[in-house]
Amino acid sequence: MLKLFLHSLLLLTVLSVIPARADTFVNTETSETYHGFAVRNPIDGVSDVNTVEKGVITLNLNQFKITRDKTGRNNTVALLSVPDQIALGMETTAFETALAGAASKGPLFILIEIDSPGGRVDMAMRMSSAIQKISNCDTYAYINGGACGGAYSAAVAVSLTCDKIYMAPVSVMGAATVITMDENGKPIEIREVLGETIGEKIGSAWRNYLASLATNKNRPAVLAKAMEDKDIEVIEINKDGKRVFIESINKSSDDVVIKTWSKKGSLLTLTAQEAVDCGMADKIYENRQALLKDQNALSAQIIPDKSMEEARKLCARIEKSLEKINASFDLGVKQLKATRTRGQAMKAMRSLINDAHFVLGLKRKFGEDVPVDEKMVQNFLNSVQAEYDALKAMR
Numbered sequence: 001m002l003k004l005f006l007h008s009l010l011l012l013t014v015l016s017v018i019p020a021r022a023d024t025f026v027n028t029e030t031s032e033t034y035h036g037f038a039v040r041n042p043i044d045g046v047s048d049v050n051t052v053e054k055g056v057i058t059l060n061l062n063q064f065k066i067t068r069d070k071t072g073r074n075n076t077v078a079l080l081s082v083p084d085q086i087a088l089g090m091e092t093t094a095f096e097t098a099l100a101g102a103a104s105k106g107p108l109f110i111l112i113e114i115d116s117p118g119g120r121v122d123m124a125m126r127m128s129s130a131i132q133k134i135s136n137c138d139t140y141a142y143i144n145g146g147a148c149g150g151a152y153s154a155a156v157a158v159s160l161t162c163d164k165i166y167m168a169p170v171s172v173m174g175a176a177t178v179i180t181m182d183e184n185g186k187p188i189e190i191r192e193v194l195g196e197t198i199g200e201k202i203g204s205a206w207r208n209y210l211a212s213l214a215t216n217k218n219r220p221a222v223l224a225k226a227m228e229d230k231d232i233e234v235i236e237i238n239k240d241g242k243r244v245f246i247e248s249i250n251k252s253s254d255d256v257v258i259k260t261w262s263k264k265g266s267l268l269t270l271t272a273q274e275a276v277d278c279g280m281a282d283k284i285y286e287n288r289q290a291l292l293k294d295q296n297a298l299s300a301q302i303i304p305d306k307s308m309e310e311a312r313k314l315c316a317r318i319e320k321s322l323e324k325i326n327a328s329f330d331l332g333v334k335q336l337k338a339t340r341t342r343g344q345a346m347k348a349m350r351s352l353i354n355d356a357h358f359v360l361g362l363k364r365k366f367g368e369d370v371p372v373d374e375k376m377v378q379n380f381l382n383s384v385q386a387e388y389d390a391l392k393a394m395r
Contacts, residue, residue, distance in 0.1 A: 023072055025049065025064040034059070035072035037106035038136035047136070050106055068138075070108055070296075077297050078102030078110045078137075079304040083146065086119030086127065086154050088315050089369050094307040096130040102305070103137040108297050110139045112162060113288070115146035115171075118153020121178060121206060128161040128213065140164045142291060143272075143281075145171030152176070152269075156227055160213035165281040166291055167272035173280070174269030176227040178206050203228060219280050220245040223261060226268035234262040236278070245278070315369055318362060322372070328355050342391055349388040356381035 025034045036051035038061070045062035052072045080098055102110050112131075118124075131139050141159040143151045145168035151159045156176040159165050167173070178199075193199070207228040211221035222245050226232040233248040236259045245261065261278060262268040275281035285291040292298045332355065336348040359377050363370045 023069050024067040025051075025059060025061070026067070027063055028065055029063065035069075037073055039104045039106070041133060041135045072106075073108055074106045075297075075299065076105070076107040076301045076303050077292065078105070078107045079302050080110065080112045081305070081308065082112065082114045082116050082127075082155060082158060084116060084148065086116060086123045086158070088311060089123065089367055090311040090315060091308050092123045092126050094305075094311040095127055098305040098307050099130050099134060099139075102303070103134045107137060107303070108300055109295070110134070110137055111142055111288075111291075112139060112158070113142045113144050114151045114155055114159055115144050115148045116151060116155035116158075117148045118155050118176070121154055121157075124154035124157045125209070128157050131158070131161040138163045140166060140291075140295075142285070142288065143167045143171045143173055144288070145169070145272075156224075157210060157213060160210060160217065160219065160224060163217065164283075165275070166283050166285050167275060167281050169272055169284055169286060171272050172269050173275055174227040175267045176206075176210060176224075177229070177267055178203055214280070220278060222247060223268060223270075223278060223280055226262040228267070230267045231264055232262060232268075233260065233264045234268070235260050243279075315366075318366060318370060321362070322359070322370070325355050325359055342394065346388060346391050349384050349391070352384050353381060353388065356384070 023035065023037055025036075026032070034049060034051040034053050034057070036049055036053075038047045038049050039056065040047055042061050046058060046060050048056055049059050050056050050072075078098075080095065080102070082095075086092070099110065139162040141151075141162035141164070143159060143165065149170070150167075150172035152173070152175045154176070156173055159173060165173075194202070207225045210224040210228060214221045214224040220234075222232070222234050226234045234245055235248045235251060235257045237244050237246060237251070237255045238258060239255075243258075248260070251257070261274075270278070270280060272281065272284050276284055283294075285294065289298070292300065292302075329352065332348055332352040336345060336352070339345040339348055356377055359370075359372055360374065360381070363372055363374045363377070
């Protein structure tokens with residue numbers, strides 16, 4: 001379990017600023033104007049653009065002034081959902097594919113509804129990276145306050161990557177420290193497993209990653225850090241007429257504290273109203289319909305993604321298959337121990353060999369979503385196969 005949280009954390013780099021999204025393209029030299037949307041992210045500034053005037057054409061976007069509007073866009077809204085734990089590789093891959101595909105079709109915006117307790121950091125980073133790559137369509141997160149109550153832990157990163165964050169009145173966001181699970185499935189902080197030194201290195205990398213996501217969208221980075229580190233106390237002060245959020249240890253003697261947002265000893269978790277008040281979120285909507293109405297998209301066709309749901313169902317079927325295989329393994333071992341003849345032994349071994357091949361096939365096709373030790377299964381297969389070949393060679 002632990003490696004799932006450590007993967008790629010120590011290789012984090014500061015995120016680059018995403019270029020402005022836009023739908024009106026004006027050539028800065030000739031004033032030639034097009035309305036539409038880019039159907040793919042630019043490569044060296046060049047992208048295919050679906051225009052009202054000429055259909056799909058190739059433009060060097062470096063030569064154009066680009067302004068955001070909805071002229072030429074399709075009256076659709078792409079809907080993706082993150083409704084539970086972020087844990088499955090297949091689901092993450094489906095998210096990446098669905099997101100890129102949706103952006104290329106020119107919707108008014110992509111709406112990512114989030115209600116998640118968090119999960120695997122590496123998968124959340126992949127989802128965040130996929131959102132960052134979308135330069136041809138706006139992405140809105142809607143923390144809808146369902147069964148999980150909001151966006152926690154790794155789900156915070158997915159939310160922070162979006163262009164806008166909207167929240168349901170009863171939802172919350174925060175508590176984003178890196179955790180793993182003990183042998184009983186109980187969550188435990190990474191520092192308790194690896195020690196304070198290594199745990200802090202990992203925590204620092206994740207904390208700064210969250211801060212960079214917040215900074216890229218003009219959200220208070222120090223508040224994102226406080227969601228990961230319970231020792232960070234954040235205060236709000238007034239600096240030259242502007243709201244400024246700082247750690248309390250950086251307070252000057254002449255700074256007047258307006259509000260303490262995060263106290264030492266607990267991870268920062270913001271209610272919807274608090275998130276809007278401090279600039280971490282943009283607005284509160286009672287439900288999706290209210291959001292669509294306010295975004296002038298009430299008449300838009302909602303296009304939900306089904307691939308992530310299908311990936312979850314496939315993983316559930318794989319899990320059931322593994323349960324059956326485990327039972328078959330146990331039966332095969334018992335039959336092998338109870339054999340009295342060479343034929344019975346070979347029959348039991350063939351069953352075990354077939355089961356092992358099936359498990360290895362699942363593992364190689366679906367990777368880490370199949371929770372088995374491939375090396376252990378392979379060694380078991382080799383051992384049984386050798387015994388079977390020896391019996392077969394006997395005369």
